[in-house]
Amino acid sequence: MSSTDSKSDTSKEKPAPPKPAAEKPAPPKPAAEKPAPPKPEETLPAFEKELTDRIVNQFSGDAEVGYVKENRTRINVKKEKILDVAKFIKDQTPFDHAESVSGVDFPEDNEIEVVYHLGSYTDNRYSKQVLALSTRAPREDVPNPGNDSTKLPSLRDVFYSVEFHERECFEMLGVHFEGHPDNRRLLLPEDWADLPPLRKDFKNKGR
Amino acid sequence: MLKELVTPQNANVFVGKLGDILYKAIDKPLGMAIDWGRMWSLWPVHIETACCSVEFGAASGPRYDVERFGIIEAFGSLRQCDLVVVQGTITRKMAPRLRLVYDQMPDPKYVIAMGACAITGGLYFDSYNVLPGIDGILPVDVYVPGCPPRPETLIQGCMLLQEKIKRMKAR
Amino acid sequence: MTEQIPTDQTKELPPGLQLEKVDDRIMTLNVGPQHPGSGHMRIIVRIDGDYIVDADPDPGYVHRGEEKMAEVRNYLLNIPHLERPVIHDSCNILYPYVLGVEDLVGIEVPERAKYVRVIAAELNRCVYTQYWLAIYGIFLGHSTMFMWPAGDRELMIDLLEKMTGARVTHSYFIPGGVRNDIPANFEDVCLRQVNYFEKRIKEYADIFYDNPILKARTEDTGVLSSQDAIRLGTTGSVLRASGIDYDVRVKEPYDVYEELDVHTNVLKDGDSYARSKIPWLDMLESCNIIRQALEKMPKSGSVRTKLKPNPKGVGNDEVYRRVESGRGAAGMHIISNGKPEPYRVKISPGSFRNLIALPYLLKGEKLGNMPAVYWSLNYWPVEADR
Ligand code: SF4
Numbered sequence: 001m002s003s004t005d006s007k008s009d010t011s012k013e014k015p016a017p018p019k020p021a022a023e024k025p026a027p028p029k030p031a032a033e034k035p036a037p038p039k040p041e042e043t044l045p046a047f048e049k050e051l052t053d054r055i056v057n058q059f060s061g062d063a064e065v066g067y068v069k070e071n072r073t074r075i076n077v078k079k080e081k082i083l084d085v086a087k088f089i090k091d092q093t094p095f096d097h098a099e100s101v102s103g104v105d106f107p108e109d110n111e112i113e114v115v116y117h118l119g120s121y122t123d124n125r126y127s128k129q130v131l132a133l134s135t136r137a138p139r140e141d142v143p144n145p146g147n148d149s150t151k152l153p154s155l156r157d158v159f160y161s162v163e164f165h166e167r168e169c170f171e172m173l174g175v176h177f178e179g180h181p182d183n184r185r186l187l188l189p190e191d192w193a194d195l196p197p198l199r200k201d202f203k204n205k206g207r
Numbered sequence: 208m209l210k211e212l213v214t215p216q217n218a219n220v221f222v223g224k225l226g227d228i229l230y231k232a233i234d235k236p237l238g239m240a241i242d243w244g245r246m247w248s249l250w251p252v253h254i255e256t257a258c259c260s261v262e263f264g265a266a267s268g269p270r271y272d273v274e275r276f277g278i279i280e281a282f283g284s285l286r287q288c289d290l291v292v293v294q295g296t297i298t299r300k301m302a303p304r305l306r307l308v309y310d311q312m313p314d315p316k317y318v319i320a321m322g323a324c325a326i327t328g329g330l331y332f333d334s335y336n337v338l339p340g341i342d343g344i345l346p347v348d349v350y351v352p353g354c355p356p357r358p359e360t361l362i363q364g365c366m367l368l369q370e371k372i373k374r375m376k377a378r
Numbered sequence: 379m380t381e382q383i384p385t386d387q388t389k390e391l392p393p394g395l396q397l398e399k400v401d402d403r404i405m406t407l408n409v410g411p412q413h414p415g416s417g418h419m420r421i422i423v424r425i426d427g428d429y430i431v432d433a434d435p436d437p438g439y440v441h442r443g444e445e446k447m448a449e450v451r452n453y454l455l456n457i458p459h460l461e462r463p464v465i466h467d468s469c470n471i472l473y474p475y476v477l478g479v480e481d482l483v484g485i486e487v488p489e490r491a492k493y494v495r496v497i498a499a500e501l502n503r504c505v506y507t508q509y510w511l512a513i514y515g516i517f518l519g520h521s522t523m524f525m526w527p528a529g530d531r532e533l534m535i536d537l538l539e540k541m542t543g544a545r546v547t548h549s550y551f552i553p554g555g556v557r558n559d560i561p562a563n564f565e566d567v568c569l570r571q572v573n574y575f576e577k578r579i580k581e582y583a584d585i586f587y588d589n590p591i592l593k594a595r596t597e598d599t600g601v602l603s604s605q606d607a608i609r610l611g612t613t614g615s616v617l618r619a620s621g622i623d624y625d626v627r628v629k630e631p632y633d634v635y636e637e638l639d640v641h642t643n644v645l646k647d648g649d650s651y652a653r654s655k656i657p658w659l660d661m662l663e664s665c666n667i668i669r670q671a672l673e674k675m676p677k678s679g680s681v682r683t684k685l686k687p688n689p690k691g692v693g694n695d696e697v698y699r700r701v702e703s704g705r706g707a708a709g710m711h712i713i714s715n716g717k718p719e720p721y722r723v724k725i726s727p728g729s730f731r732n733l734i735a736l737p738y739l740l741k742g743e744k745l746g747n748m749p750a751v752y753w754s755l756n757y758w759p760v761e762a763d764r
Binding site: 252253254255256257258260261262264265267268269270285296298300301304308330331333334335336337354355357 | 458528529760
Binding site for chain 3: 104105128165172202
């Protein structure tokens with residue numbers, strides 16, 4: 001196959017999508033618009049505090065502030081409301097993608113926590129910020145991934161980038177994401193029949 | 208009479224026997240030549256299994272250049288290869304595939320276990336998804352220790368293998 | 379095409395080899411894990427004639443359970459195995475972990491150590507990118523492009539070997555600084571080699587990037603628009619090739635990147651060609667950064683704050699740190715609960731985040747373009763599998 005052929009064919013088959021709209025002008029240089037507040041004890045960073053307050057006030061009672069640190073904020077949400085909060089964040093704040101989804105097992109609380117770390121590419125003032133959005137699902141001692149009560153609504157329709165992260169979380173901790181189109185194994189072998197490995201009661205051999 | 212003896216069902220048995228006889232006849236005078244040919248044209252399979260493949264790549268690069276020792280760069284199809292360099296960790300998902308690759312290769316075939324992971328599990332001795340060494344699935348000829356082994360170590364391992372082939376009987 | 383498959387009734391297929399009932403025109407093809415064009419992963423592609431209608435990446439062939447292992451080793455013992463996912467970029471993948479532990483414990487790093495770290499990280503980025511470029515050359519059938527970078531990267535490896543004592547697995551960064559000081563006349567040697575290296579990689583433009591055959595194979599294949607790059611949450615060179623100006627070194631500077639002049643390379647096209655060019659431009663930028671850092675580095679001083687045995691231990695806290703690695707932003711989420719071991723370490727590497735773009739980009743592409751698109755995503759399977 002000659003390479004020039006392939007080029008012209010492809011362009012015929014699949015016309016190149018229109019160039020990105022100009023609504024997101026790439027800012028030329030990182031501007032230090034947000035002067036990092038000097039960190040005296042006690043006072044919380046103002047910018048981050050305002051951000052979390054905006055979200056928490058909207059969902060008073062269902063969401064609470066986990067912590068507010070410089071550039072890092074965290075919001076804990078009840079699992080029924082997680083989809084609404086995520087939609088609100090997507091629409092009303094510049095956070096536009098998820099960087100990581102970490103599942104954490106808490107056997108003492110009988111809960112499994114899922115933390116979405118959200119970041120922003122579009123807004124320069126928010127490019128330093130990482131918002132951790134966390135929620136908790138009930139945990140069962142004898143897991144049966146997919147068929148027990150360890151379920152959470154999937155955020156894939158809101159933040160598309162969580163797709164593979166949620167699949168990984170499903171196999172590693174047994175959290176079934178409802179609404180996820182593709183809850184399959186990702187990393188583990190096809191014949192894995194043990195506990196989900198990142199649960200605390202799964203022990204590495206010899207440890 | 209030969210027609211009755213050789214049916215399509217057992218024809219390959221006879222061919223095999225003939226081959227054995229031929230080998231026996233050839234072994235004495237030509238065995239050296241066959242071994243010599245095998246020694247200097249080892250074709251490794253293109254199978255990367257973990258991070259040791261970085262050093263394998265470096266070994267085929269210009270500075271270390273394993274090709275001058277008769278180890279050809281890993282480009283061929285596995286039907287033409289006679290060497291598996293297991294480049295590091297074998298996970299439980301990879302193990303059946305590795306065996307499948309080995310089974311598809313024609314005889315004679317040699318195995319080099321490269322890196323601590325391929326030998327004992329190495330750093331990942333207690334991981335839930337890593338085999339503690341590949342001895343359970345492949346017959347290993349040469350172990351090359353290190354995490355990862357330097358290219359020089361790999362070259363030395365290859366030369367040990369060549370030494371081994373030289374002393375083997377041609378089969 | 380044939381209506382029935384005759385062997386269906388007569389012969390039992392072994393499990394795992396079921397014939398799938400699919401549309402007559404569509405064929406399923408397994409690429410990998412033993413395939414010169416896949417690395418340690420498998421891509422299940424469905425093709426209609428020459429065009430890919432569906433692609434399903436199947437990673438996990440090198441899943442070694444790093445995150446579980448991190449829960450049973452203490453903070454210092456975690457260092458060697460957390461850098462193994464990308465041994466040829468080991469400084470950068472370890473960076474967020476070290477920064478995170480420093481945040482948790484609250485130690486200050488000496489000024490000189492910060493510069494040494496930046497130099498080591500940038501050298502390592504060159505080592506990684508050269509290896510990636512070498513494999514990209516192979517994927518496109520360009521053998522010279524394997525030989526040149528594979529030879530030139532040894533220069534940078536030599537420098538790192540002088541600094542750290544190991545060829546690829548350095549374990550050089552530790553909480554509180556770096557493991558050992560750099561050798562006496564390192565600055566001069568480094569400057570000389572970096573200058574030579576820069577001259578060398580500028581020549582790649584002639585042989586590779588301006589090569590009409592390469593352009594024909596990579597231009598306009600796998601085009602990712604900037605909206606999609608954001609929506610899919612891609613990072614690193616994939617993102618910057620689609621016209622988004624985002625580099626963690628600039629946007630959220632760690633250590634001394636604030637004091638250095640770092641230029642972010644952005645291209646607008648979003649095709650495989652742009653994606654393959656960004657890492658090369660980054661390498662040139664790395665040479666710049668190293669020169670600046672060598673100039674500004676304090677000429678003497680300590681490179682390591684000794685960790686005091688702290689009776690309080692690491693408190694109940696959590697931290698999420700990220701750095702710009704060779705493949706994009708690498709983040710680590712570390713949760714501590716006062717024990718000597720971390721409670722949970724989550725690695726979110728650039729490769730895993732870029733993987734989601736692969737099925738999206740391959741759809742509608744020609745099968746022959748698959749290697750060009752796949753490897754242009756700057757994907758390193760071992761890192762994505764962890
Ligand atoms: S021996 Fe070391 S370098 Fe080789 S695969 Fe194992 S961990 Fe990686």
